[in-house]
Amino acid sequence: MTSQPISNIRNFSIVAHIDHGKSTLADRLIQMTGTMTDREMTDQVLDSMDIERERGITIKAQTVRLIYAAKDGKQYTLNLIDTPGHVDFAYEVSRSLAACEGSLLVVDASQGVEAQTLANVYQAIDNNHEIVTVLNKIDLPAAEPDRVKEQIEEVIGIDASEAVMISAKTGLGIEDVLEAIVHKLPAPKGDRDAPLKAMLVDSWYDAYLGVMVLVRIIDGTLKRGQRVRMMGTNAAYEVDRIGVMTPKFMPIDELGPGEIGVLTASIKEVADTRVGDTITDERKPCDAALPGFKPAQPVVFCGLFPVDAAEFEDLRAAVGKLRLNDASFSFEMETSAALGFGFRCGFLGLLHLEIIQERLSREFDLDLIATAPSVVYQMTLTDGTEIDLHNPADMPDVVKIKEIREPWIRANIMTPDEYLGSILKLCQDRRGVQVDLAYVGSRAMVTYDLPLNEVVFDFYDRLKSISKGYASFDYNLSDYREGDLVKMSILVNEEPVDALSVLVHRSQAERRGRAMCEKLKDLIPRHMFKIPIQAAIGARVIARETLAALRKDVTAKCYGGDATRKRKLLEKQKEGKKRMRQFGKVEIPQEAFIKALKMDE
Numbered sequence: 001m002t003s004q005p006i007s008n009i010r011n012f013s014i015v016a017h018i019d020h021g022k023s024t025l026a027d028r029l030i031q032m033t034g035t036m037t038d039r040e041m042t043d044q045v046l047d048s049m050d051i052e053r054e055r056g057i058t059i060k061a062q063t064v065r066l067i068y069a070a071k072d073g074k075q076y077t078l079n080l081i082d083t084p085g086h087v088d089f090a091y092e093v094s095r096s097l098a099a100c101e102g103s104l105l106v107v108d109a110s111q112g113v114e115a116q117t118l119a120n121v122y123q124a125i126d127n128n129h130e131i132v133t134v135l136n137k138i139d140l141p142a143a144e145p146d147r148v149k150e151q152i153e154e155v156i157g158i159d160a161s162e163a164v165m166i167s168a169k170t171g172l173g174i175e176d177v178l179e180a181i182v183h184k185l186p187a188p189k190g191d192r193d194a195p196l197k198a199m200l201v202d203s204w205y206d207a208y209l210g211v212m213v214l215v216r217i218i219d220g221t222l223k224r225g226q227r228v229r230m231m232g233t234n235a236a237y238e239v240d241r242i243g244v245m246t247p248k249f250m251p252i253d254e255l256g257p258g259e260i261g262v263l264t265a266s267i268k269e270v271a272d273t274r275v276g277d278t279i280t281d282e283r284k285p286c287d288a289a290l291p292g293f294k295p296a297q298p299v300v301f302c303g304l305f306p307v308d309a310a311e312f313e314d315l316r317a318a319v320g321k322l323r324l325n326d327a328s329f330s331f332e333m334e335t336s337a338a339l340g341f342g343f344r345c346g347f348l349g350l351l352h353l354e355i356i357q358e359r360l361s362r363e364f365d366l367d368l369i370a371t372a373p374s375v376v377y378q379m380t381l382t383d384g385t386e387i388d389l390h391n392p393a394d395m396p397d398v399v400k401i402k403e404i405r406e407p408w409i410r411a412n413i414m415t416p417d418e419y420l421g422s423i424l425k426l427c428q429d430r431r432g433v434q435v436d437l438a439y440v441g442s443r444a445m446v447t448y449d450l451p452l453n454e455v456v457f458d459f460y461d462r463l464k465s466i467s468k469g470y471a472s473f474d475y476n477l478s479d480y481r482e483g484d485l486v487k488m489s490i491l492v493n494e495e496p497v498d499a500l501s502v503l504v505h506r507s508q509a510e511r512r513g514r515a516m517c518e519k520l521k522d523l524i525p526r527h528m529f530k531i532p533i534q535a536a537i538g539a540r541v542i543a544r545e546t547l548a549a550l551r552k553d554v555t556a557k558c559y560g561g562d563a564t565r566k567r568k569l570l571e572k573q574k575e576g577k578k579r580m581r582q583f584g585k586v587e588i589p590q591e592a593f594i595k596a597l598k599m600d601e
């Protein structure tokens with residue numbers, strides 16, 4: 001591949017609300033520019049992980065270089081950086097955007113602007129992007145392009161009169177998108193003769209090539225064999241390979257200013273690379289690193305334990321493997337009185353947590369118990385020590401605590417008018433503080449400050465069910481605020497089950513405690529004896545349920561009868577047992593740990 005003049009390069013990303021058609025459009029662009037043959041196109045090329053495809057969400061940002069012969073007779077190199085479509089990965093999104101000069105704003109013409117459309121497009125605008133508005137799904141009978149254009153102008157405040165109308169599904173209008181990219185988005189700028197300055201945009205692990213690092217060259221050139229230094233981690237490497245993704249890796253000799261490509265350099269783990277870091281020449285470094293470098297911080301933690309204690313080593317190997325490819329996932333060993341050996345894991349957010357759990361059970365075939373997700377609390381102790389608490393089980397004695405602070409988020413919710421009342425109530429119940437309420441046509445746009453603690457568990461599920469799926473939600477971590485938080489323990493048959501203890505706001509403790517006891521009463525099977533289930537703060541019991549004793553043995557009714565039937569029943573019971581955990585004399589099913597925490601209001 002010959003090197004292009006910088007004026008023929010366009011770097012762009014696609015910003016959209018989930019499901020508005022970002023991946024479908026990306027695939028069409030790849031197909032139209034002949035980068036791949038139809039046979040090579042799997043359903044959606046850019047979302048390559050199984051779970052991503054199944055759930056239809058983009059998790060890891062990927063990139064692709066397209067060669068487009070435009071109507072003006074010139075050939076252009078278009079670099080598309082795919083951004084993850086979820087708030088958990090906000091920092092990755094911000095770095096991907098910082099690597100481009102423009103964005104395609106894709107809006108579903110039948111749905112209009114949603115919460116994530118706003119969050120993402122504002123980020124693009126913050127990065128000084130030129131924006132090309134694309135209205136997708138105009139093939140749908142419900143499409144209302146004129147109304148949506150108006151809405152975009154009104155809500156986002158950008159000119160939508162020249163919006164490109166397309167159907168990514170049928171292929172209509174895709175060439176217009178390519179022309180708009182070439183003519184409306186600016187070419188990158190950069191100085192070829194300056195020392196190398198490149199941004200580390202993303203990294204991932206490839207089974208054949210090892211750790212691959214996606215870079216955007218700002219100034220200078222990057223060549224094979226060059227010695228480079230990462231300015232944030234201060235590690236130095238010799239570059240083994242340079243290439244571009246088409247979307248397959250294709251080796252090239254050199255990357256110049258404005259270009260986006262990939263390097264490999266015998267880097268052992270993805271964790272050795274930091275998104276947002278600046279890469280420079282070891283011998284002739286640039287003066288200053290790029291601004292805005294911020295290592296990813298886990299915000300949600302939970303314990304993961306094997307159902308079968310013998311699988312602990314398998315779990316250790318599995319989390320180690322996942323970490324190879326995901327620097328933002330962290331873990332350390334943990335022991336629980338109730339659950340034995342496991343790991344305390346840190347995640348960027350709830351979706352991230354769910355993805356990792358799912359991968360562990362699916363790809364590694366592990367049966368896991370996950371404890372209640374918890375946020376990171378900051379504490380000041382009476383002796384002045386500051387600690388970060390990741391696990392409610394490690395909560396210091398209350399007399400030693402001077403102050404507890406919890407993370408708050410600013411949430412944007414967009415919803416059809418008719419669900420607004422219930423949504424406001426939900427936010428209010430979760431200790432929310434209303435910041436703003438505005439209308440866009442018949443849709444309400446509410447901004448709330450909420451404690452992350454109240455959102456982590458099932459806020460999103462509740463929001464979706466209240467609004468029949470129509471409300472959309474987006475958030476940013478804002479600050480830490482002091483809170484009157486207490487540790488609530490759950491006792492089953494008088495024994496505390498540490499994996500079920502949670503930190504709650506004092507005002508919510510009784511309600512949460514009662515709900516958890518009621519849930520557990522339904523989730524724990526009856527035993528031969530009566531089982532008290534209690535919620536307590538310190539020594540004070542705040543809620544109690546009693547699970548009545550079971551009278552008969554399951555096989556009693558086939559006494560003297562058919563032996564096969566009896567064996568089958570026992571086997572069935574054994575199967576059930578595998579998913580149970582013994583607590584003192586009581587067996588608690590695996591599913592109880594998560595289900596007990598869900599609130600049906």
Ligand SMILES: Nc1nc2c(ncn2[C@@H]2O[C@H](COP(=O)(O)OP(=O)(O)OP(=O)(O)O)[C@@H](O)[C@H]2O)c(=O)[nH]1
Pocket residue numbers: 016017018019020021022023024025047056057058085136137138139140166167168169170
């Ligand atoms: N009718 C119609 N459906 C479309 C069109 N474009 C995409 N879709 C469908 O809309 C759904 C979502 O499309 P995706 O491309 O996966 O959406 P996305 O924005 O990439 O979603 P994330 O990857 O989760 O961010 C899929 O079922 C697509 O088949 C279109 O132009 N017309």
